[in-house]
Amino acid sequence: MIDDRQGISTPDHPEHDTFSEAGPAVARLQELYALSADFLSQQFRDVLANGMPVNRIRAFYPEIRITTKSFAKADTRLSFGHVAEPGRYATTITRPDLFGKYLTQQIDLLICNHGMPVQIGYSTTPMPVHFAVANDASLTVPQEGSVDYTLRDIFDVPELSSMNDDIVNGHGFSYEDGALPLAPFTAQRIDYSLARLSHYTATQAEHFQNHVLFTNYQFYVEEFEKFARQMLADPDSGYTSFVGPGNIEITDASGPLNIPAKLPQMPTFHLKREDGSGITLVNIGVGPSNAKTATDHIAVLRPHAWLMVGHCAGLRNTQRLGDFVLAHGYLREDHVLDDDLPVWMPIPALAEIQVALEEAVADVTKYKGYDLKRIMRTGTVATIDNRNWELRDQSGPVQRLSQSRAVALDMESATIAANGFRFRVPYGTLLCVSDKPLHGELKLPGMASEFYKTQVAQHLLIGIRAMEKLREMPLERIHSRKLRSFEETAFL
Numbered sequence: 334m335i336d337d338r339q340g341i342s343t344p345d346h347p348e349h350d351t352f353s354e355a356g357p358a359v360a361r362l363q364e365l366y367a368l369s370a371d372f373l374s375q376q377f378r379d380v381l382a383n384g385m386p387v388n389r390i391r392a393f394y395p396e397i398r399i400t401t402k403s404f405a406k407a408d409t410r411l412s413f414g415h416v417a418e419p420g421r422y423a424t425t426i427t428r429p430d431l432f433g434k435y436l437t438q439q440i441d442l443l444i445c446n447h448g449m450p451v452q453i454g455y456s457t458t459p460m461p462v463h464f465a466v467a468n469d470a471s472l473t474v475p476q477e478g479s480v481d482y483t484l485r486d487i488f489d490v491p492e493l494s495s496m497n498d499d500i501v502n503g504h505g506f507s508y509e510d511g512a513l514p515l516a517p518f519t520a521q522r523i524d525y526s527l528a529r530l531s532h533y534t535a536t537q538a539e540h541f542q543n544h545v546l547f548t549n550y551q552f553y554v555e556e557f558e559k560f561a562r563q564m565l566a567d568p569d570s571g572y573t574s575f576v577g578p579g580n581i582e583i584t585d586a587s588g589p590l591n592i593p594a595k596l597p598q599m600p601t602f603h604l605k606r607e608d609g610s611g612i613t614l615v616n617i618g619v620g621p622s623n624a625k626t627a628t629d630h631i632a633v634l635r636p637h638a639w640l641m642v643g644h645c646a647g648l649r650n651t652q653r654l655g656d657f658v659l660a661h662g663y664l665r666e667d668h669v670l671d672d673d674l675p676v677w678m679p680i681p682a683l684a685e686i687q688v689a690l691e692e693a694v695a696d697v698t699k700y701k702g703y704d705l706k707r708i709m710r711t712g713t714v715a716t717i718d719n720r721n722w723e724l725r726d727q728s729g730p731v732q733r734l735s736q737s738r739a740v741a742l743d744m745e746s747a748t749i750a751a752n753g754f755r756f757r758v759p760y761g762t763l764l765c766v767s768d769k770p771l772h773g774e775l776k777l778p779g780m781a782s783e784f785y786k787t788q789v790a791q792h793l794l795i796g797i798r799a800m801e802k803l804r805e806m807p808l809e810r811i812h813s814r815k816l817r818s819f820e821e822t823a824f825l
Contacts, residue, residue: 340388340389341388341389341390341391342376342386342388342389342390342391343372343390343391343392343393344368344369344372344392345368346393346455347454347455348454349398349452349453349454350452350453350454351450351451351452351453352450352451352452352453353444353450354441354444355436355437355438355440355441355444356437358397358436358440358451358453359429359433359436359437359440361395361453362395362397362426362429362436362453363429363430363433365395365453365454365455366394366395366426366427366428366429366430368392369392369393369394369395369455369460369465370392370460370465370466370468372392373390373392373460373462373465373466373488374465374466374469374472376390376488377462377465377466377472377474377488378472380482380487384482385482385486385487386487389486389487389488390462390487390488391459391488391489392459392460392465393455393456393457393458393459393460394425394426394427394455394456394458394459394460394520394521395425395426395429395453395454395455395456396423396424396425396426396453396454396455396456396458397423397424397426397436397440397451397452397453397515398421398422398423398451398452398453398454398512399416399421399422399423399443399447399449399450399451399452399515400420400421400422400449401416401418401419401420401422401447401449402419403419403447404418404419407446407447408445408446410809411442411809411812412809412812412813412814412816412817412821413439413442413812413817413821413822413823413824413825414439414442414443414445414446414823414825415442415443415446415447415823416443416447416513416515416823417820417821420512420513421510421511421512421513422512422513422514422515422823423456423508423512423513423514423515424514424515424516424519424520424822424824425456425458425519425520425521426520427460427464427520427521427523427524427527428523428524428527428538431527431538431539434608434609435635435825439516439823439824439825442823443515443823443824456508456520457509457510458495458519458520458521459489460489460520461488461489461490461491461492461521461524462474462484462488462489462490463490463491463528464491464521464524464525464527464528467524467527467528467531491521491524491525492521495519495521495522496519496521496522496525497522498522498673498755500514500516500517500518500519500822501517501518501632501755501756501757502673502755503818503820514822515822515823515824516822516823516824517756517757517822517824518632518633522633523633526629526630526631526632526633527630527633529626529629529630530630530631532597533597533598533599533626533627533630534578534597534599534600534601534615535578535579535580535593535596535597535600535601536576536577536578536579536580536601536603537580538634540576540580540582540603540605540613541601541603541613541631541634541636542603542604542605542606542609542610542611542612542613542636543609543610543611543636543637543638543804544610544611544612544613544636544637544638544639544800544803544804545612545613545614545615545631545636545638545639545640546612546613546614546615546639546640546641546642546793546796546797546800547614547615547617547624547627547628547639547640547641547642547643547745547749548614548615548616548617548641548642548643548793549616549617549618549619549643549644549743549744549745550616550643550644550789551616552789553614553616553642553643553789553792553793554600554602554614554616556789556790556793556794557602557604557614557793558575558577558590558602559790560604560793560794560797561575561602561604562575562586562587563586564604565583565584565585565586566586571606572604572605572606572611573605573606573607573611574605575590575602575603575604575605576602576603576605577590577592577600577602578592578593578596578597578600578601578602579591579592579593598618598623599615599616599617599618599623599626599627600615600616601613601614601615601616602614610637610804612797612800613636615627615631617745619720619744619745620718620720620744620745621667621668621669621716621718621744621745621747621748622669623745624667624669624744624745624748624749624752625669625670625748625752628748628749628752628753628756628758629752632752632756632758635758635825636758637759637803637804637808637811637812638686638758638759638760638761638800638803638811639749639753639758639759639760640686640690640760640761640762640763640796640799640800641745641746641749641750641760641761641762641763641764642763642764642765642792642793642795642796643743643745643746643764643765644743644764644765644766644767644768645658645714645741645742645743645746645764645765645766645767646741646742646743646766646767646768646769647740647741647766647768647769648715648734648739648740648741648742648769649710649740650769652710652740652766652769653766654766654767654768654769655708655765655766655787655788656708656709656710656765656766657694657708657709657710657763657764657765657766657792657795658709658710658711658712658714658740658741658762658763658764658765658766659687659690659691659694659709659710659711659762659763660682660711660712660713660714660741660746660750660761660762660763660764661682661687661711661712661713662680662682662712662713662714662737662738663680663713663714663715663716663746663747663750663751663762664713664714664715664716664733664734664737664739664747665680665716665747665748665751666715666716666717666718666733666747667716667717667718667744667747667748668718669718669748670748670751670752670755673755674751674752674754674755678754680747680750680751680754681754681815682761683759683760683761683813683815683816685759685803685806685810685811685813686759686760686761686799686803686811687761689761689799689800689802689803689806690761690763690795690799691705691709692799692802693795693796693798693799693802694708694709694763694795696795696798697791697794697795697798698791698795710740710741711740712738712739712740712741713737713738713739713740714739714740714741714742714743714746714747714762714764715733715734715737715739715741715742715743715747716742716743716744716745716746716747716748717730717742717743717744718744720744741764741766743764746762746764749762750762753816754816757812757816757817757821757825758816759803759811759812759816761799763792763795763796763799765788765789765792812825
């Protein structure tokens with residue numbers, strides 16, 4: 334079923350169909366995506382076996398379209414699920430099998446809010462062969478020069494012009510025919526991030542859960558595995574399996590987690606629930622570059638919240654090693670997001686996240702009310718890109734830290750919060766003081782060993798408990814208007 338058009342071989346290209354219900358619309362998206370991906374995979378096999386074909390080979394992403402003609406008010410109690418004004422809107426779709434639940438929810442809201450059907454069909458955006466074969470373990474795209482033909486002469490390959498963040502950055506994106514975006518990411522941008530996630534975390538995207546914890550130390554990974562095994566041993570916990578790098582998945586609390594000896598750059602672990610509302614822990618390591626990389630790609634999965642739970646330098650003399658810091662503001666000296674999010678832009682604290690974290694600290698530590706101040710400070714967290722900032726002339730940095738009222742300093746938290754703001758993903762930060770460089774308590778071998786033993790487990794448990802509290806909240810409470818700009822996409 335190949336149609337030869339201008340020397341290009343493509344699968345059948347049916348007209349758009351109209352749908353008034355989300356379920357059948359998503360089923361059609363899955364059908365169209367599978368047709369394109371399977372066609373490209375089969376053609377790719379033929380090229381590997383037989384060499385250069387006569388025609389160029391092309392298939393397209395499916396898309397969702399809706400046209401509204403009325404200024405009638407939609408149900409705006411939600412900050413998403415409706416378009417701003419009459420017009421034509423569209424979005425290209427990839428992996429509708431992976432995003433099925435999300436797509437069903439978003440399409441249903443769109444249809445209900447506007448009383449209009451959606452159109453499902455093929456877009457004019459070609460599907461790169463690299464992304465089409467990514468889900469077929471038997472296929473690998475050869476590197477340039479390893480075969481006697483140029484791949485881009487035969488297939489479409491990833492185009493950087495289609496993999497940008499113009500929509501989320503508010504750069505006035507529109508499709509070729511003038512349609513405005515329905516969703517925050519194009520299909521190519523999502524496919525790119527899915528491939529990057531697999532590379533950096535050594536786990537497939539389908540394992541990621543809706544609640545993501547970021548940390549900067551291996552100690553938290555070890556405690557997370559202990560907690561996961563406890564949950565798997567409890568049939569009433571609601572958690573069903575635990576996944577580590579290499580996509581090793583266990584359902585038995587005593588099962589071996591045979592993690593590969595060669596770990597990825599950002600080892601990632603998933604404590605799963607059937608509905609995806611479990612918890613993912615990503616060890617991003619040290620530095621704002623890693624923090625940006627991880628969040629750039631996890632954002633396409635549209636998580637309900639992400640939190641940073643890591644170590645920091647305490648900046649106040651009244652703090653002690655092991656105290657907690659709840660960020661309510663950020664001093665951004667990480668510089669990795671300056672081109673996308675100017676430093677003058679405020680990154681607000683989100684009330685729902687702050688309350689969940691504070692309540693979680695109280696639940697785990699048993700301190701209540703005013704007594705919480707014994708172990709936790711709320712204030713500005715400074716994020717810097719120079720790990721050895723203490724070695725510079727301190728008059729400049731210390732003055733800025735004091736002027737900002739900072740209570741802690743690290744290298745990741747402001748980056749994660751800022752990217753959460755940019756991508757409309759609810760964010761928060763709870764750090765643990767592991768050193769006090771301004772007061773002579775440097776992070777040196779052996780000095781914090783007892784602290785690590787006693788505080789890491791408690792700190793991680795607080796992060797997990799906060800996520801469980803957020804899981805119990807209605808979606809509209811977490812995804813509030815605080816993260817939405819003047820003209821937003823209908824899809825969350």
